[in-house]
Amino acid sequence: MGEKLPKVPGDPDTLSRPMRTLRVKMVLLGASGVGKSSLALRFCKDEFRRTSPTVGCAYLTQAVHLREVTLRFEIWDTAGEEKYHSVTPLYYRGAHAALLVYDISKRDTFIRAQVWLRELEKQYFSGSTVLWLVGNKGDLEQHRQVSAQEGQSLANDRGLFFTETSALSGDQVEQLLLGVAHRVCECVGAQQGALSEWKETPHVDLCHRNTFNRFASCCKVGP
Amino acid sequence: MERDNHQVGETEGVKICDPPCESNPPADTLATSLSLLGNHMFPYPLETKHRSAVKEEPADSLSDVTAEEESLDGEPHSHQVTPLETEETESSECQNNVSSQQLDIENEDTATDNERSDSGEFVVTMLAKAKLEEQGLGVKGGSSPLLEAETQEPPAFMSHRDEDVTADSWRQHRKHVFVLSEAGKPIYSRYGSEEALSSTMGVMMALVSFVQSGDNIIRSIYSDGHTVVFLQKGPLVLVCVSSSRQTEKQLRGELLYVYYQIISMLTQASISRIFEHKKNYDLRRLLAGSEKILDGLLNLVDSDPSFLLVAVQCLPLASSLRDNISQILQKAITPNLVFSILIANNQLLTIVQEKTVIEDSRLEPADIHLLLNLIGASSAFQAGEIWTPICLPLFNPDCYFYAYISYLDPPECTVCLLLLSTDKEAFYAVAECKRKIEEAMMAQNSLSLIAKVQSYSVSQVGVSDLRHFMYKPFDVPDTYQQLTQFTSPEMEAPYSSEEEKMRLLDLYRYMHSRIHSTSRPLKLIYHVAERETLLAWVTSKFELYTCFSPLVTKACAITAITKLLRWIKKEEDRLFIRYPPKYSTTPNPSKSSRGGKSDQQDSTDNGFLSLL
Ligand SMILES: Nc1nc2c(ncn2[C@@H]2O[C@H](COP(=O)(O)OP(=O)(O)OP(=O)(O)O)[C@@H](O)[C@H]2O)c(=O)[nH]1
Numbered sequence: 001m002g003e004k005l006p007k008v009p010g011d012p013d014t015l016s017r018p019m020r021t022l023r024v025k026m027v028l029l030g031a032s033g034v035g036k037s038s039l040a041l042r043f044c045k046d047e048f049r050r051t052s053p054t055v056g057c058a059y060l061t062q063a064v065h066l067r068e069v070t071l072r073f074e075i076w077d078t079a080g081e082e083k084y085h086s087v088t089p090l091y092y093r094g095a096h097a098a099l100l101v102y103d104i105s106k107r108d109t110f111i112r113a114q115v116w117l118r119e120l121e122k123q124y125f126s127g128s129t130v131l132w133l134v135g136n137k138g139d140l141e142q143h144r145q146v147s148a149q150e151g152q153s154l155a156n157d158r159g160l161f162f163t164e165t166s167a168l169s170g171d172q173v174e175q176l177l178l179g180v181a182h183r184v185c186e187c188v189g190a191q192q193g194a195l196s197e198w199k200e201t202p203h204v205d206l207c208h209r210n211t212f213n214r215f216a217s218c219c220k221v222g223p
Numbered sequence: 224m225e226r227d228n229h230q231v232g233e234t235e236g237v238k239i240c241d242p243p244c245e246s247n248p249p250a251d252t253l254a255t256s257l258s259l260l261g262n263h264m265f266p267y268p269l270e271t272k273h274r275s276a277v278k279e280e281p282a283d284s285l286s287d288v289t290a291e292e293e294s295l296d297g298e299p300h301s302h303q304v305t306p307l308e309t310e311e312t313e314s315s316e317c318q319n320n321v322s323s324q325q326l327d328i329e330n331e332d333t334a335t336d337n338e339r340s341d342s343g344e345f346v347v348t349m350l351a352k353a354k355l356e357e358q359g360l361g362v363k364g365g366s367s368p369l370l371e372a373e374t375q376e377p378p379a380f381m382s383h384r385d386e387d388v389t390a391d392s393w394r395q396h397r398k399h400v401f402v403l404s405e406a407g408k409p410i411y412s413r414y415g416s417e418e419a420l421s422s423t424m425g426v427m428m429a430l431v432s433f434v435q436s437g438d439n440i441i442r443s444i445y446s447d448g449h450t451v452v453f454l455q456k457g458p459l460v461l462v463c464v465s466s467s468r469q470t471e472k473q474l475r476g477e478l479l480y481v482y483y484q485i486i487s488m489l490t491q492a493s494i495s496r497i498f499e500h501k502k503n504y505d506l507r508r509l510l511a512g513s514e515k516i517l518d519g520l521l522n523l524v525d526s527d528p529s530f531l532l533v534a535v536q537c538l539p540l541a542s543s544l545r546d547n548i549s550q551i552l553q554k555a556i557t558p559n560l561v562f563s564i565l566i567a568n569n570q571l572l573t574i575v576q577e578k579t580v581i582e583d584s585r586l587e588p589a590d591i592h593l594l595l596n597l598i599g600a601s602s603a604f605q606a607g608e609i610w611t612p613i614c615l616p617l618f619n620p621d622c623y624f625y626a627y628i629s630y631l632d633p634p635e636c637t638v639c640l641l642l643l644s645t646d647k648e649a650f651y652a653v654a655e656c657k658r659k660i661e662e663a664m665m666a667q668n669s670l671s672l673i674a675k676v677q678s679y680s681v682s683q684v685g686v687s688d689l690r691h692f693m694y695k696p697f698d699v700p701d702t703y704q705q706l707t708q709f710t711s712p713e714m715e716a717p718y719s720s721e722e723e724k725m726r727l728l729d730l731y732r733y734m735h736s737r738i739h740s741t742s743r744p745l746k747l748i749y750h751v752a753e754r755e756t757l758l759a760w761v762t763s764k765f766e767l768y769t770c771f772s773p774l775v776t777k778a779c780a781i782t783a784i785t786k787l788l789r790w791i792k793k794e795e796d797r798l799f800i801r802y803p804p805k806y807s808t809t810p811n812p813s814k815s816s817r818g819g820k821s822d823q824q825d826s827t828d829n830g831f832l833s834l835l
Pocket residue numbers: 030031032033034035036037038039049050051052053054055078079080081136137138139140165166167168169
């Protein structure tokens with residue numbers, strides 16, 4: 001299950017060199033209650049908390065340090081409730097990566113993910129966008145309604161990446177974000193200027209709560 | 224609870240009673256139908272009032288509640304209390320119909336109505352029967368099915384949504400609110416699931432359309448203990464079944480808040496469009512997840528006098544600090560930003576507005592109430608920065624603003640910044656404004672100063688018999704664009720328990736209804752209740768409600784009010800947002816030449832300085 005992550009060999013040199021930071025827009029789409037906000041919370045704070053249904057869209061950021069570049073993920077965690085459906089294009093337009101999230105214990109959310117997929121393909125899909133199918137709530141094995149094979153074969157058919165996660169236990173969440181980071185570098189980063197550089201303006205430092213690097217240990221070998 | 228009130232009312236000779244209405248011959252058939260609905264909703268005899276459309280009083284605006292004030296004239300214009308022509312409340316207006324078994328119809332043409340009732344009656348009766356049989360309660364005449372129903376307390380973990388709608392406890396809720404579509408489809412119920420109540424709502428809709436078929440509008444039904452109020456807004460029908468002793472007008476105002484909260488999420492235009500397209504659309508699809516927001520609103524409506532007064536209470540704050548914060552907001556602007564609002568502990572701290580926006584229209588308190596409820600009702604705003612479409616129904620019911628919402632003090636999440644833009648693409652620019660605001664507030668240590676602020680105690684006024692008050696000043700010419708505000712101390716002993724708080728609010732609601740009565744508005748009411756004495760007073764400058772200990776004399780109360788008014792005058796700058804500053808973000812040169820940002824700021828400074 002999931003993507004095999006490329007191992008990044010340690011390179012002490014990269015640590016001393018100033019690294020470029022590139023902005024990556026990632027959108028989370030899927031039915032209400034599948035765990036998009038819970039995944040986003042895992043990505044950014046490695047926590048699992050009670051959440052309320054999202055209102056409109058929540059914007060969060062998380063830096064991921066790869067060997068040669070730092071990606072600043074700008075995560076648009078959309079609301080799955082139907083009343084927001086009509087405004088969702090506002091949030092997914094121009095995304096470099098889209099996570100189509102469903103709940104493995106609810107078949108209708110799997111159907112819903114496919115509706116989102118169709119909408120993306122129709123309106124916006126470009127070959128360089130990383131589309132990732134995510135079957136969340138992997139911990140609810142006993143209530144599973146969508147098998148992993150089914151998810152995987154949909155992904156294969158439509159050229160998506162696929163991972164099953166659990167925001168509750170944290171299983172595969174970190175790997176998912178890293179996987180997206182690598183794929184974005186490969187698919188999008190290859191095009192000149194596809195990712196804009198992120199310049200920290202001085203005053204942003206003051207409220208710099210979100211850029212700690214939890215991934216340091218697994219992406220690059222620290223001192 | 225309601226019985227208690229009733230008794231208090233009688234001992235005091237203040238019977239809160241139904242509005243006057245002429246008795247007409249009973250329309251037996253409709254009466255039967257209504258009593259069937261009554262069997263489900265409440266086991267009391269019923270009396271309906273439905274008037275022809277032309278006679279409907281304008282109840283479309285929340286500000287109507289205050290509009291009546293204009294009809295009063297010749298009040299004292301100073302803050303000095305001048306000789307009082309006191310109106311002691313008496314039971315003289317009470318109607319004979321309170322316990323009447325018959326149905327009174329106030330109608331311009333009763334005869335036609337009776338003829339029509341033949342067909343309508345059938346529908347209503349059938350629907351009502353269907354409901355009652357479904358519940359296995361059978362159809363009884365005037366007697367209460369409650370007597371037969373076993374009292375089963377629902378388990379504590381059940382939410383209101385899972386309540387058994389056939390249970391005794393369900394019926395005994397003080398105030399039910401239902402929203403349905405014109406096609407009779409359930410949309411929202413405050414208690415119990417809409418599905419379980421779909422046939423009840425069907426009956427309600429049948430009633431509405433039955434009366435409509437005679438070119439009338441059903442407005443309310445009175446029974447001994449309950450008032451049923453109907454409000455139709457476009458394709459939505461809102462119904463309130465209340466055993467609180469609030470007036471029809473107050474209840475209709477509350478239904479209007481519910482309607483506006485729905486509009487704030489969906490807009491009026493899109494609701495109309497949806498129902499034009501598909502008459503029996505299930506609006507619950509679009510409102511899924513919003514029940515909590517409506518539940519929260521109804522709880523606030525019951526417990527927060529802001530809704531009754533149609534005014535906003537701001538957080539009391541030293542004017543210098545509020546001024547500083549307003550200026551921070553005023554400086555962090557970007558094109559198309561129209562409102563910058565800071566909220567602390569669910570209370571308004573300050574609001575600054577784009578200049579040209581406010582030139583044409585002012586922000587209505589109700590829109591602020593809806594925003595505050597939206598933010599208070601969900602913890603969703605604690606997750607990062609929110610960018611969401613939102614409609615301010617009184618400002619413009621058909622358009623969305625885009626709201627940037629973010630707490631400035633995670634993880635506590637008590638200070639919330641709300642930036643409203645007309646440009647849906649403006650997220651990054653608006654988020655940048657937040658960073659500037661955050662930075663400036665950090666530099667000035669504003670957050671820790673705000674954290675110390677609390678609402679105030681009535682003891683600070685220094686009047687011994689005064690227990691509580693609500694003071695709402697009216698606009699004065701030089702601040703005509705000001706948001707309607709009021710001030711009120713914390714409710715303290717003996718009003719610290721939920722029940723006692725509610726009892727005091729009910730007394731205020733009663734006083735309010737007398738002051739704003741359509742048929743006989745009063746300027747001054749001195750009301751001796753069992754456990755307290757209340758005095759309400761409305762002038763062209765303010766509206767004041769005070770609550771004293773029971774033994775206070777009239778003379779004492781008047782002296783106390785003079786002192787209170789002096790105290791408020793002295794504390795004015797802390798209790799109210801004065802001269803809300805405006806900024807200009809419109810790139811339109813003709814507008815900005817009339818008063819650019821710097822000009823504006825200067826004049827604001829002067830305004831504040833002149834107060835010192
Ligand atoms: N068992 C289990 N529950 C989860 C998992 N992820 C989320 N949940 C729960 O699912 C519910 C919904 O989670 P959210 O993250 O709010 O869902 P969402 O997709 O953001 O929903 P919307 O914001 O309404 O679109 C919450 O009660 C979570 O606690 C998971 O991996 N396993």
